[in-house]
Amino acid sequence: MADKVKAGCELSIVVPVYNEQQNLQRLFEEIKKVVNTLQISWEIIFADDGSSDDSWATIQTLNRQNRVVKGVRLARNFGHQYALFAGLRHARGRAVVTMDGDLQHPPHLIAELVKEWHKGFAIVHTIRQDPADYSLLKKITSKIYYRIFTFCSGVNIQPGMADFRLLDRSVLDEVLQFKEAGLFLRGIVQWVGFNSTAVRYQATRRSEGKSGYSWKKMLRLGWDGISSFSVIPLRIATAVGLLTSVVAFSGILYAFYSKFVSGTAIPGWASSVAIISFLLGVLFILIGIIGEYVGRILIEVMNRPRYIIAEYCNDEGETLQTSAEVEWSQIESQPDHLA
Numbered sequence: 001m002a003d004k005v006k007a008g009c010e011l012s013i014v015v016p017v018y019n020e021q022q023n024l025q026r027l028f029e030e031i032k033k034v035v036n037t038l039q040i041s042w043e044i045i046f047a048d049d050g051s052s053d054d055s056w057a058t059i060q061t062l063n064r065q066n067r068v069v070k071g072v073r074l075a076r077n078f079g080h081q082y083a084l085f086a087g088l089r090h091a092r093g094r095a096v097v098t099m100d101g102d103l104q105h106p107p108h109l110i111a112e113l114v115k116e117w118h119k120g121f122a123i124v125h126t127i128r129q130d131p132a133d134y135s136l137l138k139k140i141t142s143k144i145y146y147r148i149f150t151f152c153s154g155v156n157i158q159p160g161m162a163d164f165r166l167l168d169r170s171v172l173d174e175v176l177q178f179k180e181a182g183l184f185l186r187g188i189v190q191w192v193g194f195n196s197t198a199v200r201y202q203a204t205r206r207s208e209g210k211s212g213y214s215w216k217k218m219l220r221l222g223w224d225g226i227s228s229f230s231v232i233p234l235r236i237a238t239a240v241g242l243l244t245s246v247v248a249f250s251g252i253l254y255a256f257y258s259k260f261v262s263g264t265a266i267p268g269w270a271s272s273v274a275i276i277s278f279l280l281g282v283l284f285i286l287i288g289i290i291g292e293y294v295g296r297i298l299i300e301v302m303n304r305p306r307y308i309i310a311e312y313c314n315d316e317g318e319t320l321q322t323s324a325e326v327e328w329s330q331i332e333s334q335p336d337h338l339a
């Protein structure tokens with residue numbers, strides 16, 4: 001597969017960017033300092049996820065000043081996972097490191113990731129140790145989520161494993177084959193296998209700006225993760241349906257017993273109304289879960305592009321529109337906007 005990579009380099013670094021204008025310059029300087037000590041050829045690809053600040057202008061400036069800097073700009077905010085994927089498709093390295101643009105993923109760790117890669121590991125994960133002052137709610141919800149995810153999918157993701165990791169080209173080429181619309185890269189990377197290791201690091205607060213991950217986006221990502229790796233929620237729905245049917249049936253038997261055998265039937269409607277509304281509630285939840293999967297099937301069947309690339313900065317320091325992208329990239333059988 002490696003021959004697919006034209007004019008490749010040793011290491012690609014892919015950074016999804018959403019309103020990170022204040023962080024980009026510093027992030028680039030810090031990464032450059034670390035990678036220069038490694039003495040390997042490299043490139044950095046900023047994937048601008050439709051930022052509304054000056055992130056793209058900053059990326060263009062960095063691109064004009066440094067040949068290692070490249071950029072792609074998505075036509076709007078498609079989401080972190082899609083920006084990452086767009087960046088990954090343009091990576092030409094023999095290994096690729098993905099990391100956030102807010103300096104929460106410490107650049108000095110790149111050296112350690114590369115060291116592990118040189119030892120022969122195809123995937124080098126990172127595991128974040130949360131700082132003591134990190135939001136308790138986020139800590140607890142993420143722990144519970146990964147437990148549920150692992151239970152449902154059988155794919156083991158540890159809390160603290162995010163999209164900061166190194167992938168060997170062999171793994172990256174497999175990951176790029178995934179065509180689903182509800183992308184959950186951390187699940188996909190675990191799912192494909194290969195030999196892996198992990199390094200731990202202490203998380204810090206984001207350098208500047210504010211988090212681009214709203215609760216809504218986080219819930220979306222969470223559900224994409226579970227629904228793309230498991231149908232267990234549907235089985236749970238069936239089990240809950242069976243259980244409530246058994247309870248309801250026992251209620252009916254009891255009603256007959258009270259009326260005809262013990263003769264102690266209570267002329268009340270409250271209990272029946274309670275049971276009926278309870279059962280209806282359960283029913284709607286079950287229909288909702290099924291509906292979520294049907295919705296997902298619709299989205300997958302439509303097979304729309306997962307994201308649209310508006311512009312990119314190439315290695316000549318030029319910014320071009322997508323129409324010319326095929327010529328620039330030359331590494332893909334398919335232009336990115338058809339991805």
Ligand code: UDP
Nearest residue numbers: 016017018049079080083100101211212213
């Ligand atoms: N990001 C993105 N698109 C989005 C939201 C975030 O590309 O819609 C990027 C963001 O610029 C950063 C990374 O994804 O590089 C992680 O996002 P963020 O730091 O906002 O999330 P948090 O660390 O708060 O979970």
Ligand code: MG
Nearest residue numbers: 100102104206
């Ligand atoms: Mg962050």
